[in-house]
Amino acid sequence: MSGNGHGSLDVDAELPRVEGRVFDQARAEHAVRELLLACGEDPDRDGLRETPARVARAYREMFAGLYSEPDHVLDRTFDESHEELVLVTDIPMFSMCEHHLTPFHGVAHVGYIPNGQGKVTGLSKLARLVDLYAKRPQVQERLTSQVADALYRKLRPRGVIVVIEAEHLCMAMRGIRKPGARTTTSAVRGLLQSSASSRAEALDLIKGRR
C-alpha cells in the first residue's frame, strides 16, 4: 500500500482517468511536513516521522474522486421495464468540507424514476456515484446536485431525487461548536421536481424508512 501514483487506494481504479490530473505524493508530504512545522511541531520526532507520508496517502484516498470521471459509473445500464421509483436510502457518505478541509459525513438517499424504456442502473452504482463525488473538496449543496445531475444526464430518467443528511465537523469540533447539528440538502429533477405528489411520495419513503 505504498502510495505513489495510482493504485489500490483509488475508489474506482478501472474508471477512465481525468486527463492531466495526478496526485503528487512528494509535494503532499512536503506540505504536511511544512504544516507541522508551522504549528510548532517537530516533524522529525519519533511519532511524527512517518506522518507526512501517511497523511499524503490518506488525502489521496479521501480525494480519489478527483482523478476519475464519476459519470462513467453509470455507463452500464440494463432494461428492466421498471418505470416506478427506485430508491436506495442510507448510503453512508464521507466527504471533506472545502472551506476547512475537515470531514462532513452522514447518509445519502438516492432515487430515480426510470424512463419509458425502463433504463435502470445497478443499485451499487448509485452508491459508487455518491462516493466519487464525495471524495473531493466539497460543499454539501454541490455534492447533492452533482449526484442528481449525473443521474439525470446519464440515465435520462423521468425524475431524480437526492437527499443528503450530514454533520460537518467544522461546525462540531471548532468554530461555532455545535456537535449533532445536521444539515439536510436535497436536489430534485424532472418529474420529482414538477410533480408535488411524486416528490411527496419519495420524501415519505425517505422519512419513513426506519
Ligand SMILES: Nc1nc2c(ncn2[C@@H]2O[C@H](COP(=O)(O)OP(=O)(O)OP(=O)(O)O)[C@@H](O)[C@H]2O)c(=O)[nH]1
Ligand atoms: N453552505 C455551506 N456552507 C458550508 C459547508 N461546509 C462548511 N460551510 C460553512 O462555510 C462557512 C465558511 O465561513 P467563513 O466565515 O469564511 O469561515 P470561518 O471564519 O472559519 O467560519 P466559522 O465556521 O463560522 O468559524 C462556514 O459558515 C461553514 O459553516 C457546506 O457544505 N455548505
Ligand SMILES: [Zn+2]
Ligand atoms: Zn467547513
